[in-house]
Each structure stands twice: as structure tokens, then as C-alpha cells.
Amino acid sequence: MKRKVALLIQHKAALFATALCLALPTAWVYGQEKKPALPLEDxxxxxxxxxxxxxxxxxxxxxxxxxxxxxxxxxxxxxxxxxxxxxxxxxxxxxxxxxxxxxxxxxxxxxxxxxxxxxxxxxxxxxxxxxxxxxxxxxxxxxxxxxxxxxxxxxxxxLQREQSKLNTQMAVAALGAILAKVPMQDTGNLLTGFQLLAxxxxxxxxxxxxxxxxxxxxxxxxxxxxxxxxxxxxxxxxxxxxxxxxxxxxxxxxxxxxxxxxxxxxxxxxxxxxxxxxxRSTASILKVTTRVDGSMTEVLLDGKLFLRTVKPERAKEIATALDKALDQELQVYDVRKQGSAIQIRGEHLVTLETGDGTLAPDKLADDACKMLRLSLYRYVLNGTL
Structure with a gap:
């Protein structure tokens, strides 16, 4: 049994020495002074x-x-x-x-x-x-x-160099355990521990x-x-x-x-x-667009209807004002309704008019306000941390 252990130690030590030789330049192993060839590629x-x-x-x-x-x-x-x-x-x-x-x-x-x-x-x-x-x-x-x-x-x-260092440390630890006559089961546990650490x-x-x-x-x-x-x-x-x-x-x-x-x-x-x-400048978040639908021009927020008007220039002005307001990182409570008007942080955004829809201006403003708040809520819930 002792002879088998001695042979095992000799075998492991030889393998470890061979690994070290493979890791060293040839000139170091054999004492030769060979000049390394210049690398042709980085x-x-x-x-x-x-x-x-x-x-x-x-x-x-x-x-x-x-x-x-x-x-x-x-x-x-x-x-x-x-x-x-x-x-x-x-x-x-x-x-x-x-x-x-x-x-x-x-x-x-x-x-x-x-x-x-x-x-x-x-x-x-x-x-x-x-x-x-x-x-x-x-x-x-x-x-x-x-x-x-x-x-x-x-x-x-x-990262490759760090991995190589850790592999060398594991090899040294394994050889040390064998030379110290640590039971094979304990050596396996030791290697597992080193692998997890690595x-x-x-x-x-x-x-x-x-x-x-x-x-x-x-x-x-x-x-x-x-x-x-x-x-x-x-x-x-x-x-x-x-x-x-x-x-x-x-x-x-x-x-x-x-x-x-x-x-x-x-x-x-x-x-x-x-x-x-x-x-909003880098992601598809709270995007304001306009779209012509027959005689009406619609102002859309994330593809959903915010309001519609028969006046194309008015739609363009409202879209520009809404786009500028949304750059302020608004919260739901920043949007307020006053009669048929919508305010953002106390500043007038738009007043709904007769002809902007089939409903009364006050009701149109109420729908537009709810839609804007819901979009802001979704943005806060899903768009940011």
C-alpha cells in the first residue's frame, strides 16, 4: 500500500513538473539562450x-x-x-x-x-x-x-491571465494535498472548493x-x-x-x-x-405625432388619440407644445383640467373647442386629460426604474 502511495505521489509530481515545463519558455527549461521570434501578429x-x-x-x-x-x-x-x-x-x-x-x-x-x-x-x-x-x-x-x-x-x-493563475493555484493545492497524504475524498472536496472559489x-x-x-x-x-x-x-x-x-x-x-x-x-x-x-430622446417613450384622418388632423401620444381638430396648423401647434412639455419628466399630478382647458404644471397647454369632436369641449378636455395622465402613469410604471 505504501509503495502504491509513493508511486502515486511520484506520478502526480511528474505531471505537475511537466505542466510547469510547458508553461515556461524552452530556453528557461533547458538553459539555452534562444532569442524569441518576433511576433508577426498582435x-x-x-x-x-x-x-x-x-x-x-x-x-x-x-x-x-x-x-x-x-x-x-x-x-x-x-x-x-x-x-x-x-x-x-x-x-x-x-x-x-x-x-x-x-x-x-x-x-x-x-x-x-x-x-x-x-x-x-x-x-x-x-x-x-x-x-x-x-x-x-x-x-x-x-x-x-x-x-x-x-x-x-x-x-x-x-480575464484569461487571471483564469490561468487560478488554475495554477488549484494545481499547486492539489499536489500539496497529495504530498501531505490527505485522503482522496477530502482532496476531491478541496478541489471542488477551489473550483467554486475560482x-x-x-x-x-x-x-x-x-x-x-x-x-x-x-x-x-x-x-x-x-x-x-x-x-x-x-x-x-x-x-x-x-x-x-x-x-x-x-x-x-x-x-x-x-x-x-x-x-x-x-x-x-x-x-x-x-x-x-x-x-424620450433615445427611446420610443411618450412619442407625439400627428395624423390626417379625412377632414380632421389628429394629435397622437404613443399612437393613441389625444385630440383631433379641423385645423391642421392648430394640431401642429398643440403637438409641438405637448412634445415640449413632456421633455420636463412630468408626473401624473402635473396634469390639471380647468373647464375645457388642460394645464401642465400651471401652464396652459390647450383649450378644447367645439368642433374638436362630437362631444362638448368640457367632456373632450376631460377625456384628453385622462388619456395624458394614463400615458404618464404607464411611463412611470414601465419606462423607468
Whole structure:
């Protein structure tokens, strides 16, 4: 029995020594002074290119629709140019190296899921489902800026290095347990514990990387001429949908901070940047439009009738006034009715007239007021956190 244990220890030690040799340059192992060959390709670009090629071989389907490709490419190249020219502070990884600009490449994945991801070296992927989910170029630019920061700050390469360190620590711990003659069952428990610890640590690094990508993506979008509020409205909508369809709690296996936490951080960052937060400018929220219906011109709010009039110019004036008022982040109680007139925060908005409908002006004003309040209530309930 003792001989078997000794042989097992020798075998494990040999494997561990072999692993160390494989991890060291050949010159270190054999004492030779060989000069390493100059790299022909940036290591991160090589890593990303090889991963991209493997995904294509594995059946990853890309979208070639010219209109979609042009939209993604146009937004992506605007962001990429700024990423290669402007230093953006890094919370994780390394600040984008302006002396080594990346040749960013953008791809649309034929997948209905709302997702985007990036590989090291500037390979950025946007799912077709995400293009449908975003409600403006500003929202799409925020998401793509987030992914560009992952590549610019070398998040993937750093996460790989951290994972390698943890794997080495696990190997050392396993060898130590064997040499210390820890029972095999206890050794298995020890390895399980180290694996869970490794997952927790790497996910912790991943969450920090996500925070960095959120912060850097907002800066990048703003510098490229997009409204960074788009990233906020996108994230708030994700948080809302998470409430409607909550996922199973993953605990230490969660790789992203919760959407609500990320959205709150975005509000703070945009405010610190001195920028206004007008959600209507980047998302399909409380949209005011006009429509001609026979002899009447209708003013619509989110596609629902607010009022109608026989005077097209009057409809246009009312729509403009309502649109301006809604930019003030109104609450339900800000809307008041006085006779046949509607007021917003004490300011006159519109007075309903005979001919605006088949009902009396006072009743028309009552219906319009209720409709506006209901739209604001839905916005507060579903549109923001």
C-alpha cells in the first residue's frame, strides 16, 4: 500500500513538473539562450482571429443584409475611431493603447437573442435580436461602445491571465494535498472548493470588467456624437423585462451586475458629466405625432388619440407644445383640467373647442386629460426604474 502511495505521489509530481515545463519558455527549461521570434501578429488580435475562425467553422451564422450591415458598420466605425484616438480611463484591464490602434471588425449574428459580445483584438458581434430590441441609434451606439471598451481595455486577455493563475493555484493545492497524504475524498472536496472559489473570483473580475465597459461605453458614445442616455434607456428596459421574466438567481455564477444596479450607476455618471437625462430622446417613450384622418388632423401620444381638430396648423401647434412639455419628466399630478382647458404644471397647454369632436369641449378636455395622465402613469410604471 505504501509503495502504491509513493508511486502515486511520484506520478502526480511528474505531471505537475511537466505542466510547469510547458508553461515556461524552452530556453528557461533547458538553459539555452534562444532569442524569441518576433511576433508577426498582435497576440490579442491573433487570439480573437482564431476564436472568430473557430466560431465560423462551428456554424456561427452571420447576417449579410446590406441595410443592417451598413447601420452597424457606420455606428461601429465612428466609435472605433474615437477608441483609437482618445484615452479612456480603465477600471479594469489596461487603458486603450493609442500607439497600437485596433482594426475593429463588426459582425451581425443571425440570432434572435438580445445580446452582443466582443473578442480580444477588436472583433465585435451584435445579435440580430439586439438590433430589433434597440429603439434608436443612440441605444445601439451605447451597447456597441460597451463592447468596444471590452476590446480596447484588453478585458478578455486579462480575464484569461487571471483564469490561468487560478488554475495554477488549484494545481499547486492539489499536489500539496497529495504530498501531505490527505485522503482522496477530502482532496476531491478541496478541489471542488477551489473550483467554486475560482468561479467566484473570475466572475468578480468579470463584473468589474462590465462596470468598466459601461462607464467607458458611455464616454465613448458621447465623444462620438451619440446621446449616452441611449445606454440608460436600453438598460432600464432590460431591467423592466427582467422584472417581467425574472431569471433564476445564479449567485456566484452571475457574470454581470444586475441591470437595475447598472442603470443606477449610469444615471449617476451621466449626471456627473453634466448632461441632461431626457429618455424620450433615445427611446420610443411618450412619442407625439400627428395624423390626417379625412377632414380632421389628429394629435397622437404613443399612437393613441389625444385630440383631433379641423385645423391642421392648430394640431401642429398643440403637438409641438405637448412634445415640449413632456421633455420636463412630468408626473401624473402635473396634469390639471380647468373647464375645457388642460394645464401642465400651471401652464396652459390647450383649450378644447367645439368642433374638436362630437362631444362638448368640457367632456373632450376631460377625456384628453385622462388619456395624458394614463400615458404618464404607464411611463412611470414601465419606462423607468
Amino acid at each position: 497576440p490579442e488580435v491573433k487570439m480573437g482571429r482564431e476564436a472568430h475562425e473557430e466560431m465560423i467553422k462551428s456554424g456561427l451564422k452571420l447576417v449579410s443584409d446590406p441595410a443592417l450591415v451598413k447601420r452597424v458598420e457606420t455606428i461601429g466605425q465612428k466609435l472605433a475611431a474615437l477608441a483609437n484616438q482618445t484615452p479612456i480611463p480603465a477600471l479594469y484591464g489596461t487603458e486603450n493603447k493609442l500607439t497600437r490602434p485596433l482594426n475593429y471588425r463588426f459582425f451581425i449574428v443571425d440570432d434572435p437573442d438580445t445580446n452582443a459580445f466582443a473578442l480580444p483584438g477588436g472583433f465585435v458581434y451584435v445579435n440580430k435580436g439586439l438590433l430589433k430590441y434597440t429603439q434608436s441609434d443612440d441605444e445601439l451606439a451605447g451597447v456597441m461602445g460597451h463592447e468596444i471598451i471590452h476590446a480596447a481595455h484588453s478585458h478578455g486577455a486579462k 468561479i467566484q473570483k473570475v466572475n468578480g473580475y468579470g463584473q468589474t470588467a462590465e462596470k468598466d465597459a459601461d462607464q467607458g461605453g458611455i464616454i465613448l458614445a458621447q465623444k462620438a456624437g451619440f446621446n449616452p442616455v441611449g445606454m440608460l434607456t436600453f438598460m432600464e428596459r432590460l431591467a423592466r423585462d427582467q422584472r417581467s421574466h425574472p431569471d433564476v438567481e445564479m449567485g456566484i455564477f452571475r457574470t454581470h451586475p444586475p441591470e437595475k444596479v447598472r442603470a443606477v450607476a449610469m444615471i449617476a455618471q451621466i449626471s456627473q458629466m453634466g448632461l441632461p437625462i431626457n429618455r
